[in-house]
Amino acid sequence: MSDIIRKSKKFRIKNGFVFSIDALLAISIMLILLGLMSFYSIRIYPETFPLANLQLKTNDILILLDKLGYFSQGNSQAIFQFVNKSLENGIEWHMTIEYYTSIINGTNVSFVLNKTIDIGTNSTKFSNSVSATRIFTIINSTNVSYYGRVKLISGYKNS
C-alpha cells in the first residue's frame, strides 16, 4: 500500500515539474512577444511621426511664404532665410519656384515658363524626405501678371 502511495507521489512530483517547465515556456513566449511588440513600436514611432510633423511644417511654410508675398517678390535670399529659420537644425530642403505667363489666343490659353528659382540643398542628399506643393498667382492692380507653382522638399540629412 505504502509503495503505491510513494509511486503516486513520485508521479505527481514529475507532473508538477513538467507543468512548471510548460509555464516557464509560456512566460518566455509572452516575453518574446512583448519584446517584439515594443521593438516594433519603437521602430514605427521615430520614423512615422517626425515625418508627418515635417510634412505639416513643410505645407505651412509654403502657405506662409505665399500669403506673406514672398513669391510675388521672388527674392530667393529672403525665401532662403525664411525657410531656414522655419525648419529646425538637421533638416535640409530644396525649393523650386516656377513663374509662368499666360498667352491667350481667342479661347486657347497656354502658359510659358518665364523664370525658375532653385533654392536650397540638392534633394538627392536626403534620406527621409517629404514634399509640399502649391500654386499661386501674382496680381497687379488690374490683372494676373504671373501664374506660378512651387515645390518644397525637406528631409533629414543623409548620414
Place this chain on the structure above:
Amino acid sequence: MEKNKRRAARQMRGVFLTYTIFLLFSALVILVYTFAHISIMENDAYSVFLSVARVRNQFDAVEYHFLRIPVTDLNFTIQNNSILFSETLPLTVTNSSSITFYTFKQFVEKYSYINTTFDAVPDLPGELDIYPYRVAVTHPDEYSVLINPLDEESINSINNYTIKLVVQGSTPGLSWSDVYTVPENSSDAFYIFASVYGTGEPNRINNISAYINRSLTSTLTFSRGANEIMTIKFNEGIPGSVKMELEPRFGVNVNYTIVFGGEITGTKGGMRPANVTVTVPHVIKRVQIIK
C-alpha cells in the same frame, strides 16, 4: 481492468493536450495576424493623413488665389471715389465666366502637382467687397441687390447713391413710401438721386432726390399705376444700406453708383462660385465649392 482504465485516461490526456496545443497555436497565429494587420492599418492611416494634408493645402491655395483674381462677374467701373454698377435684373444664373477665370482654371488643372479640376458653378456672382472701405455688394437672388456697409467708418464714408433705372414700355412713376429727410449739412445726411426712364412713348425721365437720415428706413417705389416694378429700401437694419427688390414679372436695366468720401483702392470677390475637386489617386477625393 485497472490497466485499461489507466491507459484510457492517458489517451484522454493526450487528446486533451493535442487540442490545447492546437488552440494555443491558433491563438498565436491570430495574434501575429492582428499585429500585422494593425501595422498595415497604421501605414494606411499615415498615408491618408498625409494625403488629407496635401488636399487641404491645395484647396487653400486654389481658394486663396481664386478669391483674389482682380476681375469679377459683375459689370462695374471705378472712377476715383465712385463705383458704377451696370446690371440687368433679373440677373442671369449661369456658369459662364470671365477669360481670367478660364485662364486660372487652365493653370490649376494643368500645372498643379496634385490632380485638380476647377469649374464655375451655375450661380449668381458672390459678394463683392469694396476697398479700402468695408462695403459689400451682394445679390441674394436674381431680383435683389444689397449694398451693406459693414462698419461705422464705412457707413460714414458713403456720400451718396445714384440709381438709374431703364424699363421697357412707358416711363413709371417714382415716389417715396416712407422718407426721413434731413438738412443737407446734418451729420446723418446722405444724398439720394434716383431716376427712371421708359423706352416706350412718351420718352421721358422721372427723377427724385433727397437728403435722407442714414439711421431711419426710407422706401422708394417705382411703379406703373398700381403695379410696383421695384422698391428700394434705404437704411433697413443697417445704416447706409440699400436694398433693391425687383418684382419678378419685370425686367430692368439698373445703373447704380456709390460715391465715397475718399478714393476706392480696389475690390475683391464678385465671382461665381467654383467647384473644385482634388484627387490623390487610390487614397482620397474631395469636392468643395468655393465662393
